[in-house]
Amino acid sequence: MNYYVDLDIVTQHDTYSFQIMNNEVVYQMMEKIKDYSVEDPLGLVDIYLNKRDMVQLNHILIDILESGLKNII
Template sequence: MKISFNNESLKQWIDRDTLFFNNEEIKYNNLVIPINEIIDFNISMYSVLYEITLLRVFLNYYIDIDVRTDHDVYSFQILNNSQVVKMFDYLQKKQIRLNDRYGLIELYRTKDPVALNKYLDINFKKWAKKR
């Protein structure tokens, strides 16, 4: 799924659903989660294996979020990594507690995409074993 802010329409990944981070709510299709009902966000990561050729395989990494409220937990997998830092900024501005056991917020803020991918290539397997 892709993320967008303030109902902005995105041109990329038109075949994917959008998770909207609006002023006082997070919206996905008919689901509306008011900001004031959110207890916290759990931030983690997942990977997808891609095969370029028979001899070359690589992993793409994406952010996984669980939105916890008093009555439910909603899980989303974020595809557009370019918007992830903006999502973290939004959540921190709204003073939502973020559970980030792998330090992903800092990684996404401080590393360029190539350095981030190299770091994740080295560390992701270790993190996955700890789950």
């Protein structure tokens, strides 16, 4: 299963964009992010840090996406 994560970190002064293509680097980034006050309404940092099984993580992310689309439509 191949995928990448687009991550935008918006501060008062600038926006920092990352495209992460390695699962271990995604986890490392989430470990660093959890130590800061971030707006994470979907709880993605906790999901990435607590779900290491890629199939399970994929299902959770699809559920989040589908529920978000239902709220928009």
